Amino acid sequence: MQRKSFTSKLAPAAPESSGGSAAKKRKRLAKVFPRPLDKKLKEVELVREKFSMREDEHAQLVDLKQRLAALGITVKKSEMLRAGLLLLVTLDDDDLKDALTKLPAIG
Numbered sequence: 517m518q519r520k521s522f523t524s525k526l527a528p529a530a531p532e533s534s535g536g537s538a539a540k541k542r543k544r545l546a547k548v549f550p551r552p553l554d555k556k557l558k559e560v561e562l563v564r565e566k567f568s569m570r571e572d573e574h575a576q577l578v579d580l581k582q583r584l585a586a587l588g589i590t591v592k593k594s595e596m597l598r599a600g601l602l603l604l605v606t607l608d609d610d611d612l613k614d615a616l617t618k619l620p621a622i623g
Contacts, residue, residue: 570622 577593584591604612 568622570620 577596580596581591581593584596604615607615
């Protein structure tokens with residue numbers, strides 16, 4: 517009676533050469549599990565918005581811009597509006613309501 521050898525099926529395969537199969541596997545895994553540090557982060561898209569403001573409030577923006585320039589800080593009006601938004605976001609609900617009710621009406 518002849519016995520068949522099953523050791524060939526149980527023996528681990530020889531380690532693959534580093535000829536690129538590992539690189540292919542990494543690339544395939546990177547597609548499935550992207551890491552933000554490996555790729556350039558996408559820039560946030562800018563939205564162009566047109567709005568109206570009172571003349572005296574625009575003058576306040578210009579004055580504030582000049583005040584910052586005197587301090588050695590060059591800033592755009594849009595940057596000042598963004599900074600104001602950051603400040604508004606930090607307010608609690610009551611303070612936010614108070615700030616908005618103090619605004620004069622447009623029109």
